[in-house]
Amino acid sequence: MLLAEIISVGTELLFGEIVDSNAAFLARELGARGVTLHRKTVLGDNLERLTGAIQTALGRADLLILGGGLGPTDDDLTREAIAAALNETPQEDPALLSWLEGLYTARGRVMPAINRKQTWLIPSAEALPNPVGTAPGWFVRTAAGKLIVALPGPPREMQRMWAQQVLPRLPLPSRALLHTTVHTQGIGESNVAELLAELTKSANPSVATYARKTGVDVRVAASADSEAAARALLDPVLTQVRGLLGRWTWGEDADTLAGALGRALQGRTLSVIEAGSAGLLSTLLADEPGFLDAAVTQDHRRLITLGLTPVTLQGAGLVSEQAARELAAGAREHLGAEVGLAVVVQAGGEQAGQAYAALHADDLQKSLGLNWPGDPAQIRERAAVAALALAYRTLRPGGWDA
Amino acid sequence: MLLAEIISVGTELLFGEIVDSNAAFLARELGARGVTLHRKTVLGDNLERLTGAIQTALGRADLLILGGGLGPTDDDLTREAIAAALNETPQEDPALLSWLEGLYTARGRVMPAINRKQTWLIPSAEALPNPVGTAPGWFVRTAAGKLIVALPGPPREMQRMWAQQVLPRLPLPSRALLHTTVHTQGIGESNVAELLAELTKSANPSVATYARKTGVDVRVAASADSEAAARALLDPVLTQVRGLLGRWTWGEDADTLAGALGRALQGRTLSVIEAGSAGLLSTLLADEPGFLDAAVTQDHRRLITLGLTPVTLQGAGLVSEQAARELAAGAREHLGAEVGLAVVVQAGGEQAGQAYAALHADDLQKSLGLNWPGDPAQIRERAAVAALALAYRTLRPGGWDA
Known part of the structure; x- marks a missing residue:
């Protein structure tokens, strides 16, 4: 040892x-x-x-x-x-x-x-x-x-x-440890734990849940004297976990949510408008093939040039589902892409935590709202992640309810 | 003690x-x-x-x-x-x-x-x-x-x-500890240490350098039996440090580089074009008054609609000083602001680490190049910070050589 x-x-x-x-x-x-x-x-x-x-x-x-x-x-x-x-x-x-x-x-x-x-x-x-x-x-x-x-x-x-x-x-111990982490989004940690039920009580393989910024991760790990023996312990439990969580899963291990979205684009181009999320969506998407252009602005006049209607701005306001939908369409039209994604976020002040994301493609439109308080950095990060998850789940093979 | x-x-x-x-x-x-x-x-x-x-x-x-x-x-x-x-x-x-x-x-x-x-x-x-x-x-x-x-x-x-x-x-000492941290940018830790020379050898006040993501910090600290005595020790050395580093200094203690730039804008609006820095500049600037709009894109056609000339693109290339200058002008013209800032970054591949930043205002134009290898996240962060520092140093009262 x-x-x-x-x-x-x-x-x-x-x-x-x-x-x-x-x-x-x-x-x-x-x-x-x-x-x-x-x-x-x-x-x-x-x-x-x-x-x-x-x-x-x-x-x-x-x-x-x-x-x-x-x-x-x-x-x-x-x-x-x-x-x-x-x-x-x-x-x-x-x-x-x-x-x-x-x-x-x-x-x-x-x-x-x-x-x-x-x-x-x-x-x-x-x-x-x-x-x-x-x-x-x-x-x-x-x-x-x-x-x-x-x-x-x-x-x-x-x-x-x-x-x-x-x-x-390093002269590391020879015991083989294998593990796979399944990433989910859109389901809470206690619900994941309920779905996994007895699986989380086993010691080897172990099944543990972790609340991450990108959603709930489930880590399945097994150790044994050889890699083959560890694999034989791990695989059946991993298959069960994948089956139980498939609807919410976007990847495993080193996969990123942006990477999953990049693959789901299947060659289409994506542009983004971010109002209130401080460029976080652009940062997450920067290296994905298909990502074309992002506008990061909270300025009302700039947003109107990008597709937000004055009627919506004065009625529902910037942080509204309608504004997100108009800006998702605007991201396609004004930033020249096949798929438009928009997020509008209230990161501070009285309504802090309110956010909407919307996706606009030829044959698909989807939007969602979220409302969870926190400090501005948390709120922005959750909103950016929710927007990525919305886009991934809408565009993936089989679509939203796959 | x-x-x-x-x-x-x-x-x-x-x-x-x-x-x-x-x-x-x-x-x-x-x-x-x-x-x-x-x-x-x-x-x-x-x-x-x-x-x-x-x-x-x-x-x-x-x-x-x-x-x-x-x-x-x-x-x-x-x-x-x-x-x-x-x-x-x-x-x-x-x-x-x-x-x-x-x-x-x-x-x-x-x-x-x-x-x-x-x-x-x-x-x-x-x-x-x-x-x-x-x-x-x-x-x-x-x-x-x-x-x-x-x-x-x-x-x-x-x-x-x-x-x-x-x-x-607790039997607390009546001893008072005072300290001030001076933030610099655009000068390496070894050069700062050489400028400060003998100052860093003193124990009280102590002068220590730290390499941060935003540049080199210099912390001056003094302790004495009373606050007044600690102040009397600290102030002359702090004045020396400020004098020696003034050219590279952008703030002290809780100041941020983006905040320093926000103040240096003095009411002017700022728009940004980021090619290759993955929205990091937008993230840093998001909460600063005056920040209007950012475009985050590496797509050549999109960049041409934002002011990059095809001649530059085909000649010097996207990651060139000329491209940064054209995009800084383009940020003013196409993103409707009084001051335009652009950064072009090669974050991966053979030329990884090459970056240029440029600022364009009515009466002022300034650009710089930097080249320091690293992983993509480091390169992007350094480029975004260098762009902020360029803008701050150009716009501050007294200007670049103040």
């Missing part, structure tokens, strides 16, 4: 100015791979305390993961602390130095001298390449057979290096 | 299923009151490890704050661990027992037996009333003169008890 500890480094983390999402990510990753995590610690940028904490942790755990403190400045001390804890001396690594200087040269700049310490290594450390930043990580094998992993603090750099550089180097 | 540590207790926290917002809250509270925090630790529901961690922390710190583990179930172990660490024996407290039984009686229920341990005290502990839950806290004065505070995990209960019960009991 591999015992792990995590140390997050940074005064801004210690003082609560930044939430430590890295440690939560790493904890989930370790748990999913059968590594036992006993402790997470947050320390400020202090060489003595950090060195002591590394030594203490190495006395307890087999694997120590350090996040942060790999930047170029004087208060980035993770490299110094590992070196001190292991009584080794850091030296510039010629290969890292030429890589880092090259990064700057390619941009027509000269590498500042303070960045040189990002090219340090100690004898027991191997460099972990960072393809999206200037801070390489360290993978350290100590004389006592312990492992130390040092990763940079920015979550994107850390997560990418974790997956690409660290995982392949 | 009061030295503090925080221990958060709970397997769900350790495994990253819940983010530890309590520790961040407490860290900010301690910092604001001049208490020095050296360490935050997260432990699972394990009596032996928790007891050991309490003893270790009491060997280092004057004040130990424990969050969580005060519920009624078998895996709520904070009371047991404090008792074990101090070698004291818990006993039911008659006053707490009658209070807790009364809570249940008032709801027409009988208190379950498992709740009895919530009425425990040890000789060195004083109960901290919980007006909104069933878990009283503990305020412990050890024989060695150390303080232990145990608070329940639900943030609403914890925060209220912290303010009402804990703060009045």
Whole structure:
């Protein structure tokens, strides 16, 4: 059994100015791979305390993961602390130095001298390449057979290096864990739980529900000594779950709701008008084939040029089902697409939480309202997700009631 | 000087299923009151490890704050661990027992037996009333003169008890801590560090740099016996920092870059065309007064209707400075605003990281290019932030070179 500890480094983390999402990510990753995590610690940028904490942790755990403190400045001390804890001396690594200087040269700049310490290594450390930043990580094998992993603090750099550089180097337990997550939309968590009934009581395979921003996820997981045995446990239960939730399902695992909509478009083009959802629908759709153009505006005159009628604006108002329908038609006409999608949202004020989405295609029109309070960011996100789900469910093979 | 540590207790926290917002809250509270925090630790529901961690922390710190583990179930172990660490024996407290039984009686229920341990005290502990839950806290004065505070995990209960019960009991230093964070854009962390030079080496006031998504932040902090004395330390250094970085500065503390641009608009309207940045600019600008309309599209024909010339498209291409300039002019003309802002971004593929932003107003035109690799989300975010910064810096009083 591999015992792990995590140390997050940074005064801004210690003082609560930044939430430590890295440690939560790493904890989930370790748990999913059968590594036992006993402790997470947050320390400020202090060489003595950090060195002591590394030594203490190495006395307890087999694997120590350090996040942060790999930047170029004087208060980035993770490299110094590992070196001190292991009584080794850091030296510039010629290969890292030429890589880092090259990064700057390619941009027509000269590498500042303070960045040189990002090219340090100690004898027991191997460099972990960072393809999206200037801070390489360290993978350290100590004389006592312990492992130390040092990763940079920015979550994107850390997560990418974790997956690409660290995982392949770790001696992970051989037990096979398989899991599939089924994504639903338009059904509440308690209703999902009622439908799944006894299935959620089993321990292996386990069936668990999670309320996500995109709807309720159902995760089915099985573990066994071999992948084949885990698969044999998982598959029958997964088939049952798929059958029970099919009506509300839009995808599995890494699928996204926007991706599901992109596929359901089947070659048609889609344009969008967003009034009050702050461009979130555009952000979700940006990479989908078929997405053509979006207008993001709450300005009444601009919206009238996009298809909203003054009659509706003065009568039902901007946040109304009729306005959403007119703007969905307007998205087709004024933004040149075969399918138009519109969302109108009241994100603040007295009616906060009221939103409507509408879809307009040649042969199809569908609209819906939702009303659930929250802070503006929540309301906008729910509205954007509801609009995607409306479009997916209307356009999917078999249509709304498939 | 009061030295503090925080221990958060709970397997769900350790495994990253819940983010530890309590520790961040407490860290900010301690910092604001001049208490020095050296360490935050997260432990699972394990009596032996928790007891050991309490003893270790009491060997280092004057004040130990424990969050969580005060519920009624078998895996709520904070009371047991404090008792074990101090070698004291818990006993039911008659006053707490009658209070807790009364809570249940008032709801027409009988208190379950498992709740009895919530009425425990040890000789060195004083109960901290919980007006909104069933878990009283503990305020412990050890024989060695150390303080232990145990608070329940639900943030609403914890925060209220912290303010009402804990703060009045703490021997708080009269020391005042003041800090100001200066936000910059368009200059790297190493260059900021070089400009600040010796300033970053001072301990009080301290000057620290942080790389954020919106650029480099510089935090200047000073502590002293009185607020006036802390102010007298802080102000001259803050003035120096402001002077050295003025050219790149867009705000301080709670300011946002979009808010700075909103103010710099001075009543003018702003429209935006985003090609490749996935609506991020619209999202950032959504709540700013003056923001009128955004078009989010990468479609060549749509972009030509918005002001991009076919000549530029076929020559320099969409991701070019000329295209950004034409679209900035197009944002004014086709989206009806006084100021036009455009960003063109190559988020993936071989030229990933290439981006241009341009601003067009009556009397002003400005554009810039940037090129820094990363994953698509990073590239888009940097481009959107760079576009905001370009617009802010061009429109601010004094203009680009102010």
